[in-house]
Amino acid sequence: MTVPARFSFNQATAKYWPIPDLVAGCVAAGVPAVGLWREETAAHGLDKTAALVRDAGLAVTSLCRGGFFNTPDWYDENRRAIDEAATLGAPVLVLVSGGLPEGSRDVDAARAHVGEAIGALVPYARDAGVRLAIEPLHPMFCSDRCVVSSLGQALDLAAPYPSETVGVVVDTYHIWWDDQVWAQIDRAGREDRIASFQVADWATPLPEGVLLGRALPGDGCVELRRFRQAVEAAGYQGPIEVEVFNAEVWARPGQEILESTLAGYLAHVD
Amino acid sequence: MTVPARFSFNQATAKYWPIPDLVAGCVAAGVPAVGLWREETAAHGLDKTAALVRDAGLAVTSLCRGGFFNTPDWYDENRRAIDEAATLGAPVLVLVSGGLPEGSRDVDAARAHVGEAIGALVPYARDAGVRLAIEPLHPMFCSDRCVVSSLGQALDLAAPYPSETVGVVVDTYHIWWDDQVWAQIDRAGREDRIASFQVADWATPLPEGVLLGRALPGDGCVELRRFRQAVEAAGYQGPIEVEVFNAEVWARPGQEILESTLAGYLAHVD
Numbered sequence: 277m278t279v280p281a282r283f284s285f286n287q288a289t290a291k292y293w294p295i296p297d298l299v300a301g302c303v304a305a306g307v308p309a310v311g312l313w314r315e316e317t318a319a320h321g322l323d324k325t326a327a328l329v330r331d332a333g334l335a336v337t338s339l340c341r342g343g344f345f346n347t348p349d350w351y352d353e354n355r356r357a358i359d360e361a362a363t364l365g366a367p368v369l370v371l372v373s374g375g376l377p378e379g380s381r382d383v384d385a386a387r388a389h390v391g392e393a394i395g396a397l398v399p400y401a402r403d404a405g406v407r408l409a410i411e412p413l414h415p416m417f418c419s420d421r422c423v424v425s426s427l428g429q430a431l432d433l434a435a436p437y438p439s440e441t442v443g444v445v446v447d448t449y450h451i452w453w454d455d456q457v458w459a460q461i462d463r464a465g466r467e468d469r470i471a472s473f474q475v476a477d478w479a480t481p482l483p484e485g486v487l488l489g490r491a492l493p494g495d496g497c498v499e500l501r502r503f504r505q506a507v508e509a510a511g512y513q514g515p516i517e518v519e520v521f522n523a524e525v526w527a528r529p530g531q532e533i534l535e536s537t538l539a540g541y542l543a544h545v546d
Numbered sequence: 547m548t549v550p551a552r553f554s555f556n557q558a559t560a561k562y563w564p565i566p567d568l569v570a571g572c573v574a575a576g577v578p579a580v581g582l583w584r585e586e587t588a589a590h591g592l593d594k595t596a597a598l599v600r601d602a603g604l605a606v607t608s609l610c611r612g613g614f615f616n617t618p619d620w621y622d623e624n625r626r627a628i629d630e631a632a633t634l635g636a637p638v639l640v641l642v643s644g645g646l647p648e649g650s651r652d653v654d655a656a657r658a659h660v661g662e663a664i665g666a667l668v669p670y671a672r673d674a675g676v677r678l679a680i681e682p683l684h685p686m687f688c689s690d691r692c693v694v695s696s697l698g699q700a701l702d703l704a705a706p707y708p709s710e711t712v713g714v715v716v717d718t719y720h721i722w723w724d725d726q727v728w729a730q731i732d733r734a735g736r737e738d739r740i741a742s743f744q745v746a747d748w749a750t751p752l753p754e755g756v757l758l759g760r761a762l763p764g765d766g767c768v769e770l771r772r773f774r775q776a777v778e779a780a781g782y783q784g785p786i787e788v789e790v791f792n793a794e795v796w797a798r799p800g801q802e803i804l805e806s807t808l809a810g811y812l813a814h815v816d
Contacts, residue, residue, distance in 0.1 A: 381767045387725065416686040418723035419767045420750045429725045453688035455657065455699050480690045484754040497651045497689045 279306040279538060280546050284337040286311035286474065286519035289492075289537055293530030295320040299332045301531050305538070309335035311474075311517045314360060326364050337515040338409070338472050339366040343422075345393040346374035346386065354397050362404045368471050369401070370409050370445055375420040386423045391433045394442060402441045409471035410434055411445035414453075416486055427451050427460040434469050443471025446507055447519070449478055449490050452498040458506060465510020473507050474517045475500055475545055483523070490520045493540035500545045516545065549576040549808060550816050554607040556581035556744070556789035559762075559807055563800030565590040569602045571801050575808065579605035581744075581787045582634060584627060596634050607785040608679070608742050609636040613692075615663040616644035616656065624667050632674045638741050639671070640679050640715055645690040656693045661703045664712060672711045679741035680704055681715035684723075686756055697721050697730040704739050713741025716777055717789070719748055719760050722768040728776060735780020743777050744787045745770055745815055753793070760790045763810035770815045786815065 285307050287298055295316060302310055310329065317325040317339075329336055342357035344350060354371075361369040373390045376383060394408060401408050410430040413422035424430050430444040444464055451457050464470050477496030482489040493500055504516065518537050525533055555577050557568055565586060572580055580599065587595040587609075599606055612627035614620060624641075631639040643660045646653060664678060671678050680700040683692035694700050700714040714734055721727050734740050747766030752759040763770055774786065788807050795803055 376767055381769050383723070383767075383769075414686065415684065415723040416752065416756070419748055425723050426725070432725075453653070453685040453695050455695070455702075478689055481755040482686065482752070485751045486686070486756060497646055497653075499651050499653075 279308065280541075281308060282514070282516045283307060283538070283541060284309035284311055284335070284515040284517040285534060285537060286340075286517045287316060288313055288340065289518055289520045289525065290530040290533040291521070291526045293533070295325055296328065297530055299328050299334060301534055302334055303332050305534055307534070309337045309515055311338045311340065311519060312336055312364060312366065313340045314357060317360065317364065322360055322363055330365065335515075336364045336366040337517055338368040338370055339364055341370040341372050342408070343371040344374035345390050346377045350393060351396060355400050358397070358401050358404045358406050361406045366406070368407050368409045368443070370411050370472060372411055372413060373422045373424045375418065375423060383418070383423055387429075390423060391436070394433065395437060398437050398441050407441060407443055407471050409443045409445045411447060412450055414450040426454055426456070427464065428456055431460060431464055431467060431469055435467070439468040443469045445472040445474060446470055446503070447474040447476065448498050448500055448503045449476035452478055452503070461506045461510050465507070465512065470507055470510065470512040470514070472517065473504070473512060473514065474519045475503070475541070476518065476520045488521050488523045490522055492520050492522070492525060492536055493518060494544040495540070504545050549578065550811075551578060552784070552786045553577060553808070553811060554579035554581055554605070554785040554787040555804060555807060556610075556787045557586060558583055558610065559788055559790045559795065560800040560803040561791070561796045563803070565595055566598065567800055569598050569604060571804055572604055573602050575804055577804070579607045579785055581608045581610065581789060582606055582636065583610045584630060587630065587634065592630055592633055600635065605785075606634045606636040607787055608638040608640055609634055611640040611642050611681075612678070613641035614644035615660050616647045620663060621666060625670050628667070628671050628674045628676050631676045636676070638677050638679045638713070640681050640742060642681055642683060643692045643694045645688065645693060653688070653693055657699070660693060661706070664703065665707060668707050668711050677711060677713055677741050679713045679715045681717060682720055684720040696724055696726070697734065698726055701730065701734055701737060701739055705737070709738040713739045715742040715744060716740055716773070717744040717746065718768050718770055718773045719746035722748055722773070731776045731780050735777070735782065738781075740777055740780060740782040740784070742787065743774070743782060743784065744789045745773070745811070746788065746790045758791050758793045760792055762790050762792070762795060762806055763788060764814040765810070774815050
């Protein structure tokens, strides 16, 4: 199987694959890049992970994730996340904003706070050479995970800040349903905001809690290739990460998940 | 408890309350109106339900639901639904568009078809004196239940047709997360499209399949009173239906559900 040069395997797709096996498996398969997660890299050791990935010749396309601006220590925690991205050589830190503060119904206030919090992090991110990428999550996560619910809204939040330091994530799973999405992808390109392009498919029924409903490319109803072509038409030529959270996928051996991911990618994205 | 004159109890909130008990319970509680469902009225008998409700002096504020334009017999089925609404004296037939056709990924085509299908039904609805109300459902239902995912999209679909025959449903549960929602409610008022206002609250975690996640007013995070004030500011003075699908609520006796619904309504909507 020839692996396209822009393909990146997000480690969350094989959540239980130990980092050394993930790195060895990607190298053996000819995969050029990975997306990493803070919890997993911390568990393996940040510097150890950075060295392992670097020595293997793998690029790190993004680190998930900062954000959660509804928690009291968001400022320090996000500076740590920026440092970790820099250490790992990840050019992009994905920001998931967090939902409503406990007991709150004020989504406007929560959204305004996200904008201010990002502004507060811009100097630190710029100095670290890490680009902050605001990720709109599907509206079903608005209350408990991310008050940023559409690409248009993410672009509005990014607008006050320099595009080299603040961009957005285009993740097919979260925004495929939006009838404004094609216009907003065009806009994201014009405003030079596409920091990351992530691919997952949408399938139903959704599981309880809905977090683990993401499907491998081709196992759902999203026009994935159309999205790839749209971000490219908007000027994006960066990595294409596949990122799937799915309990049934996670139960399989890491190598097999990687192979299925690549097969789905070649058939439905590339 | 004084029941506000615009309150309407949607029967789906107490799904297992037999229709005669529902009617007697509403009358006893001073509830002036109900929203009805096709399956339940058919099971009890359409004419029998119509007579029962009429003799009890209850108004029927809406019938749920037509739509599902992705099924082969949508045209005849929706004409039957319009007839049933007319028989029940319901001024409004709620339309849930249906999701993607089996195996399809073409959401644009599905949406275009919804617009055409509604157009095909307009003469029949007009002659029957029934207003068609396009309901945007939460985007988590886009693939399998309703490709109309935002109020703005519903208004775009309604736009080609006379507002006295085609309107939209403003349902707090489905649209609360949308940062465009206040502007779109204003627009809906200007364009005279608000045919129905339904209230349910948003709570997490969502159950498997997500359909039964709706919460009674006050049990979630939606600014329900703000929505009521917004539709009123947009000129809407019609009924306010509470419509909740929730397995835990359904397990309780009908009379108790009605009382909880009224209490939540008075505290959080009125």
